[in-house]
Amino acid sequence: MTPKAPTAGPDRDAADGPVLDMRAISKTFSGVKALSEVNLRVRRGEVHALCGENGAGKSTLMKVLSGVHPHGSYEGEIRYEGEECRFRDIRASERSGIVIIHQELALVPQLSIAENIFLGHEPARRGVITWPATLRRAAELLRRVGLEEHPQTRVADIGVSKQQLVEIAKALAKDVGLLILDEPTAALNDEDSAQLLRLIDELKNQGITSIIISHKLGEIAQVADSVTVLRDGRTVETLDLKDPETTEERIIRSMVGRSLDSRFPDRTPCAAPPAPAPALEIRDWTVGHPVDHQRKVVDGVSLRVERGEIVGIAGLMGAGRTELAMSVFGRSYGRYLSGTVLRDGAEARTRTVPEAVDAGIAYVTEDRKHYGLDLQDSVSRNISLASLSRLARRGVVDAHQERVVAEEFRRTMNIRTRTVFDQVGRLSGGNQQKVVLSKWILAGPEVLILDEPTRGVDVGAKYEIYTVIDRLTAEGKAVLMISSELPELLGMCDRVYTMAAGRITGESARAEADQELLMRYMTHDPAVPAPRHPAPHEGLTDEH
Amino acid sequence: MSTDLSPTPPAAADPGSRGAAPAVARLLVESVRRNTRQYGMLFALGLIVLLFQIWTGGDLLLPRNVSNLVLQNSYILILAIGMMIVIISGHIDLSVGSLTALVGAVAAVLMVEHQLAWPLAVVVTLLIGAAAGAVQGFFIAYVGIPSFIVTLAGMLLFRGLTEIFLRGQTLGPFPEGLQKVANGFLPEVGPVTNYHNLTLLLGLGVIALVVNQEIRNRARQAEFDLAPLPKNLFVLKLVALIAAITVATLLLASYKGAPVVLIVLAVLLVCFGYVMRNVVVGRHVYAIGGNLPAAKLSGVKDRKVTFAVFLNMGMLAALAGLVFAARFNAASPKAGINFELEAIAAAFIGGASMSGGVGTVLGAVIGGLVLGVLNNGMNLVGIGTDWQQVIKGLALLAAVGFDVWNKRRAGS
Numbered sequence: 001m002t003p004k005a006p007t008a009g010p011d012r013d014a015a016d017g018p019v020l021d022m023r024a025i026s027k028t029f030s031g032v033k034a035l036s037e038v039n040l041r042v043r044r045g046e047v048h049a050l051c052g053e054n055g056a057g058k059s060t061l062m063k064v065l066s067g068v069h070p071h072g073s074y075e076g077e078i079r080y081e082g083e084e085c086r087f088r089d090i091r092a093s094e095r096s097g098i099v100i101i102h103q104e105l106a107l108v109p110q111l112s113i114a115e116n117i118f119l120g121h122e123p124a125r126r127g128v129i130t131w132p133a134t135l136r137r138a139a140e141l142l143r144r145v146g147l148e149e150h151p152q153t154r155v156a157d158i159g160v161s162k163q164q165l166v167e168i169a170k171a172l173a174k175d176v177g178l179l180i181l182d183e184p185t186a187a188l189n190d191e192d193s194a195q196l197l198r199l200i201d202e203l204k205n206q207g208i209t210s211i212i213i214s215h216k217l218g219e220i221a222q223v224a225d226s227v228t229v230l231r232d233g234r235t236v237e238t239l240d241l242k243d244p245e246t247t248e249e250r251i252i253r254s255m256v257g258r259s260l261d262s263r264f265p266d267r268t269p270c271a272a273p274p275a276p277a278p279a280l281e282i283r284d285w286t287v288g289h290p291v292d293h294q295r296k297v298v299d300g301v302s303l304r305v306e307r308g309e310i311v312g313i314a315g316l317m318g319a320g321r322t323e324l325a326m327s328v329f330g331r332s333y334g335r336y337l338s339g340t341v342l343r344d345g346a347e348a349r350t351r352t353v354p355e356a357v358d359a360g361i362a363y364v365t366e367d368r369k370h371y372g373l374d375l376q377d378s379v380s381r382n383i384s385l386a387s388l389s390r391l392a393r394r395g396v397v398d399a400h401q402e403r404v405v406a407e408e409f410r411r412t413m414n415i416r417t418r419t420v421f422d423q424v425g426r427l428s429g430g431n432q433q434k435v436v437l438s439k440w441i442l443a444g445p446e447v448l449i450l451d452e453p454t455r456g457v458d459v460g461a462k463y464e465i466y467t468v469i470d471r472l473t474a475e476g477k478a479v480l481m482i483s484s485e486l487p488e489l490l491g492m493c494d495r496v497y498t499m500a501a502g503r504i505t506g507e508s509a510r511a512e513a514d515q516e517l518l519m520r521y522m523t524h525d526p527a528v529p530a531p532r533h534p535a536p537h538e539g540l541t542d543e544h
Numbered sequence: 545m546s547t548d549l550s551p552t553p554p555a556a557a558d559p560g561s562r563g564a565a566p567a568v569a570r571l572l573v574e575s576v577r578r579n580t581r582q583y584g585m586l587f588a589l590g591l592i593v594l595l596f597q598i599w600t601g602g603d604l605l606l607p608r609n610v611s612n613l614v615l616q617n618s619y620i621l622i623l624a625i626g627m628m629i630v631i632i633s634g635h636i637d638l639s640v641g642s643l644t645a646l647v648g649a650v651a652a653v654l655m656v657e658h659q660l661a662w663p664l665a666v667v668v669t670l671l672i673g674a675a676a677g678a679v680q681g682f683f684i685a686y687v688g689i690p691s692f693i694v695t696l697a698g699m700l701l702f703r704g705l706t707e708i709f710l711r712g713q714t715l716g717p718f719p720e721g722l723q724k725v726a727n728g729f730l731p732e733v734g735p736v737t738n739y740h741n742l743t744l745l746l747g748l749g750v751i752a753l754v755v756n757q758e759i760r761n762r763a764r765q766a767e768f769d770l771a772p773l774p775k776n777l778f779v780l781k782l783v784a785l786i787a788a789i790t791v792a793t794l795l796l797a798s799y800k801g802a803p804v805v806l807i808v809l810a811v812l813l814v815c816f817g818y819v820m821r822n823v824v825v826g827r828h829v830y831a832i833g834g835n836l837p838a839a840k841l842s843g844v845k846d847r848k849v850t851f852a853v854f855l856n857m858g859m860l861a862a863l864a865g866l867v868f869a870a871r872f873n874a875a876s877p878k879a880g881i882n883f884e885l886e887a888i889a890a891a892f893i894g895g896a897s898m899s900g901g902v903g904t905v906l907g908a909v910i911g912g913l914v915l916g917v918l919n920n921g922m923n924l925v926g927i928g929t930d931w932q933q934v935i936k937g938l939a940l941l942a943a944v945g946f947d948v949w950n951k952r953r954a955g956s
Contacts, residue, residue, distance in 0.1 A: 332841060354843045363841065371841050374834030376901055385831055386842040388824045397822050400768045439842070 017082060019044040019209050020178060025064055025076035032428045034060045035233045037076070042178070047200060047210045049220040049241075052230035052255055058213045059103075061230070062180050066100040067093040080178070091120075097177030101167045103186060107155045114138035114151035117170045141169040145199055161192035168199065179203065179210045185219060186317055197223045217248045229254040264491035265467045270308025272476030277345025278304040279478035280361070280447040285339030287320075287327040297323045297334055299502040305447065305478040310469065312493035313482045314518050320502035321482045322366055325449045329363035330356040343447070357386065362445035364436055366452035366482070372436040375425030379417050380406030382424050382435050386443040409438035414464055430461025437468060448472060451482045466492060486515045498522050584946065585894060585910045592914060596921030603924050604917075607799035615727065615871065617916035618805040619644065619864040621909055623887035624894070625816055626860035628908035631891050632820070633853045634833035634900030635691035639680065639698030640861040641883035645876075646702040647673050647865030652715035652875030655722070662722040670862045676702065677858015678851070685850035699884070707877045716874030726870030729800040730807070739794070740801030747793025751786055758782060805867060809909075812860075817905045829853060834901025889936070890915055893943040914939065 020042040027035040035057045042048040050058045063069050065078060067087030078085045080096060087093040090100075107116045114134050115122075123133045138151035147165040149158060155166060164184060171179055181200070185193040200210055200223055214220055220227055221241060229236040229251060236254050239246045281304040289295035298320045305311045315321045326333035328341055330353030341350045341359075348359040356363075365371035373382050384391055384402050391402050406420040413434045417427055424435055433453065440448060450469070454462045469492065473479055483489050489496050496513055498506040498521035506521030596604045603609060623640050630637045647669050654665040676698070683694045717723075734741040762778060773781065796802045820826035831839035832846045840846055864883070869875045894911025896903035915936060922932045 329841070330843075353841060354845065357843045365838075365841060370835070371837045373838060374831060374901060376897075377830065377834050381827070381830070385827070385839070385844070388827055392824050395823050395825070397824060397827060399822060400764050404768050 018042055019081060020065075020211075021079040022061070022065065023077045023079070025061065025074055025078070027060055027064060027069060027074040029428060032430070033233055035064070035074070037234065038230065039235045040228055041238065042209060042211060043226070045204060045207055045209055046225040047204055047212060047223055049224035049227040050211055050213045050230065051215075051217075051220065051227055051251060056230040056255075057233040058230055059182060060233075062100055062182060062211070062213065065093070066090055066098055066180065068100075094174050097175055098180070099171040099174055099176040099178070100180040101164075101171060101182065101184065103183045105160075105163050105167055107163055107166060107170075109156035110154065112152045112154055113142070113149060113158070113166050113169075116155050116166055117141060117151075117173050119170070121174070137173070138169070141172050144172060145169045146195070161188050161196070164188065164192075164196060165199070168203075176208060179208055181210060181212045183213055183215065185214065185216065193219065217251055220251075221248065227251060231255060263463065263487070265463070265470050267310075267492075268470055268474035270473055270476055272307055275307050275344060277342070279307045279309075279344060280305045280480065281342040281345075282324075282328060283340045283342065285324065285328065285341075286337040287323060287333065287339075288335040288337050290334050293335075296337070297502050298327060301339075301499070301502075301504050303480075303497055303504065303507075305480050307446075307476050307478050308473045309495070310473055310479045310481055310493045312489035312496040313480065313499055314484075314486060314489055314496055314522055315482075315499035316522050317484075318501075319499040319522070321499050322451055323502075324499070325363055325451055325480070325482060328356070329353065329361060329449060332363075357443060357445070360444075360446035361449065362386075362440035362443055362447070363449045364440050364451060364453060366455060368432055368436050372439075373424050373432060376423055378421045379410070379415065379424055379427070379435055380420040383409055383420075383438045383442055386439050390444075405442060409434075409442070413438050413468060428461075430457040430465075433457050433461070433465060434468075437465065441468075441472070445477070447478045447480065449480045449482070452484065453481065454483070454485070454488065486518055489518070490515065584950075585907065585914065585943070588943070589910055589914050589917065592917050592921070596917065596924065600921065600924045604921055605795065607795050609920070609924070610795050611729075611799050611803055613916060613920050614803050614806045614809075616920065617912060618803075618809055619868045619871075620883065620886050620890065620916065621809055621912040622812065622860055622864040622867065623883055624890035624908040624912040625812055625905055626857040627884075627887040628891040628894065628896055628903050628905055629816070629820065629829060629853055630691075630857050631888070631896040632833045632900060632903045633829045633850060634836065635684065635850070635853070636888065637680075637691065637695045637854070637857050638884050639676075639695040639702055640857065640864070640887060641880040641885070642699045642702035642706065643673060643676055643858065643861040644865035644868055644880035644883055645706040645878075646676070646709070647862040648869030648875040648879050649706045649709040649715070649877070651866055651869055652718070653709055655719055656715050656717070662719045666722070666866060669866060670859055673862020673865070674855050674859040677861070678855045680858070681851040681854030684854060685847040691854075703877075706879075710875060710877050712877055714874050714876045716872075718870050718873055722866075722870045723873060725804050726867045728804055730802050730804065732801070739797040740799070743793060743797040743801040746802060746807075747789060747797070750793075751789050754785055754789065755782060758785070808863075808867075813905060813909055820905055825849060825852065830901055832900075886915060887912075889940050893940055895947070911943075914943075 018041040020040070022038065022040040024037045024039065025035055026033070026037055038057065038061055040050075040061065050061070052058050060069070064074050067090050070088050071086035078087075080098065085093070085096060087096075093100075108119065111119070117138050118134055122129050123137065124130060135151050142149060142151060142165075145165045145168050147162055147169065149162060155163060158166075168179070184196055184200075188196060197219060200212065203210065212220070212224060224241055226238060226240050227246070228238040231254075239251065239254070281302075283302050285298055285301045286296055287298040289297050301320075301324055303311070303313075313321050313324075323333050327336065328350060331351055332353060341348050341361075343359050343361070348361075350356040350359055350361065369375065374385070380403055383406050384397070388397055391397050391405070403420060409415065410417065410420055415427070415434045415438070416431050424432055427435070433456075437450075437453070453469070454465055457465065469479055469481070481489070481493060490510070490513060493510060495507060495509050496518060497504050498508075498518055500522055506518075508517060508521075593604065623644070627637060627640065650672055651665055651669045654660040654668060655662055660668075680691075680694050680698050683689050684691045730740070730742045730746070732740065732742070758778075758781070762773070796806075820829065828839065828844045828846075828849045831842065831844050832849055836846060865880065868879060872879075890912035891903065891908050892898075892911070893914050894903065894907030894909070896907070918936055918939060919932065922935065927935075
């Protein structure tokens with residue numbers, strides 16, 4: 001059971017041994033291997049980064065460590081502080097001093113900061129909360145994390161970055177020895193990120209070991225001591241960041257592993273003749289925040305998608321990509337302020353979802369569990385939901401036809417399910433995604449807006465989904481693809497728009513785009529005059 | 545109503561497993577596995593019937609008592625059908641008990657005090673029920689007030705209106721025509737036999753319909769290349785169906801024949817079962833209850849559907865109110881108390897889920913029958929209403945508890 005991964009200087013810290021040693025961890029979800037023989041060793045008092053693409057298994061590994069996936073549901077061994085751990089649940093891991101802070105914060109917005117910090121282990125005497133002690137200790141902890149707020153402030157009334165600090169205070173209240181942070185800066189701006197990273201560094205000086213999952217390599221270089229790279233559910237290697245050889249390029253190479261070409265199918269040229277007008281054109285689209293009337297979530301966006309074209313939208317969290325897509329699709333998000341949608345050159349009515357569907361537009365959501373599927377219903381009924389009236393004669397659904405259609409998609413999309421009557425909730429993420437895609441392909445749209453079509457999908461299924469997208473464009477459909485994975489956009493799209501703060505900040509053709517260029521546009525503040533780089537979209541904007 | 549007792553979705557055949565006996569067993573297991581809840585409840589109903597049949601020394605299934613059972617439970621079953629649809633859509637309706645009372649009161653005022661012709665009065669009262677449901681549906685679907693609150697208000701409101709209409713008095717009797725329909729049996733025709741002729745004919749008709757439907761269904765499956773049930777299993781299913789219908793027919797025919805209400809119920813069950821399975825609106829009800837945001841993004845007009853669900857519930861409540869009032873031949877301000885709870889219990893025993901999106905109309909009827917047989921059986925063996933309540937409460941808890949346990953076992 002020796003770790004296979006080459007570790008940086010295993011001899012150096014052999015004296016006091018690693019504080020955490022995860023050996024040969026394997027975990028399978030309904031037949032799909034999420035982790036296979038992963039090794040992770042974390043030295044005492046270090047900040048250890050965990051890197052890898054989406055779906056590489058980082059979060060799963062941390063869920064195994066924190067007892068979300070209890071002992072017995074995985075293979076392998078976990079040793080923490082030299083002792084073997086068999087956590088039954090999160091409480092068990094927390095008792096040992098391992099605390100995980102998830103990407104989606106686990107705070108109760110209606111409760112105060114102090115109540116949140118001590119939620120689940122309130123300072124109490126005989127079941128009655130001792131408020132003075134609670135508030136005093138909360139204030140202490142807030143000082144430690146550098147948050148200047150009164151402990152009785154409601155969590156709902158403070159911003160996300162401060163909520164993050166409350167989470168860390170909550171972890172400190174549990175006498176944390178090993179702190180796990182899952183993408184802690186994903187929702188933070190630069191200044192707040194820097195403050196958080198300083199705090200992590202400070203906690204290290206106080207003897208707290210941290211594992212930080214992050215996509216931002218700059219951050220990792222700044223705060224971490226070593227980094228373990230995962231790829232496709234396996235450990236690639238562990239690198240020492242003090243080693244001058246460990247550059248960002250080195251880590252990226254390790255994360256990606258293969259050349260980009262093999263992960264995407266070759267694009268089939270579109271068979272349909274070129275059309276005089278774009279299949280979809282959006283002009284000057286502006287959408288207000290549903291609650292905050294001052295805020296524009298999407299601001300003057302104009303873009304176009306030709307038949308047979310795959311156009312990407314890149315952007316960081318909060319750039320307004322999903323909001324743009326959902327508001328175009330039947331105004332399903334926010335308050336419509338201005339803008340027009342054109343289909344094949346003519347203005348289209350898309351004020352409600354049925355109208356948008358009639359206009360030949362489909363929107364495949366990024367959040368299939370909440371917005372895409374009825375998890376307790378069957379595969380076939382989920383596929384048919386958006387097309388029931390077409391499967392029906394005088395309002396009566398042809399159950400046989402419905403089943404035939406479902407079977408056909410099961411075959412062509414390679415949906416792995418025992419029968420089409422099985423609950424969708426039982427399928428793996430990739431297969432669920434194929435069901436959502438099938439549903440909208442069945443609806444027969446000319447324009448498909450795909451929002452993170454491969455989120456939470458394993459590598460094999462990703463390729464299959466790319467193939468389907470290619471097939472659609474070969475038939476002459478237009479695809480607008482939103483994705484957070486730049487390699488995916490670069491591998492699949494003909495053109496890529498970038499968004500930041502609700503506006504289009506750039507447009508680049510496939511040939512000229514690379515990750516660095518996109519990232520520069522994505523992190524560009526649109527309030528500042530545009531960077532000097534060709535931005536052809538400006539010509540498209542209707543300046544009134 | 546027996547058409548619906550067959551395994552609900554188109555048969556669960558695995559391609560390439562025709563003929564051999566183990567394959568047939570596997571098909572059965574597969575079909576049961578997919579409908580655990582419904583088969584479980586059917587099994588439980590059978591067990592309860594068997595228990596009381598033995599306990600009462602055979603009184604339970606006497607033709608007279610079977611007729612009684614139907615008449616006693618008809619209004620709850622009608623309510624349960626509507627309630628199941630409401631619960632599938634992710635809502636609840638607490639007002640139906642009061643609404644049945646209100647409708648009974650209005651009917652009494654129209655027919656007894658104003659001597660309105662009873663068929664006309666029936667139409668008017670059904671429309672009033674639909675209107676009451678529509679008003680509630682408007683507040684739920686378009687204003688966005690939770691159904692629990694709207695129908696709680698409706699429960700108080702309708703009860704109050706009932707007392708105002710009746711001035712606290714009991715009003716009756718109803719015209720004979722209405723009583724015959726609500727409380728009577730199919731007419732006697734033809735030569736004197738030991739059985740009720742029309743009921744026998746009806747039974748034969750149902751058998752012919754069911755067999756025809758099953759064979760057509762199988763032919764269509766073959767046409768679509770969908771691997772229908774193997775022949776021997778199909779024949780077995782037909783024989784079982786025919787036997788069940790025959791037994792029920794003979795039971796009813798050897799007393800006064802089929803109650804008119806039973807025919808009404810059967811029509812409701814078949815129609816609503818069909819609507820919920822095969823009609824677009826029905827499928828949209830499942831979709832909005834199962835995942836409202838996903839349904840909206842799939843183009844389901846969720847407000848219209850919700851509105852329709854409550855309108856329908858109001859109309860069914862009116863129907864139940866008429867049947868109830870006519871059966872007791874009087875409208876009382878205390879009518880229909882706790883009916884909403886019985887209907888809700890029936891729906892949950894019959895497989896509904898608190899979060900919506902799950903359940904069948906047939907399940908609601910089975911759930912209602914479980915409660916009905918418990919009631920009737922306990923009455924026959926002389927258990928007091930105090931203990932009856934206790935036992936019914938435990939039955940509800942056990943049924944839903946089994947469901948939760950079963951799901952957790954399957955889920956992990």
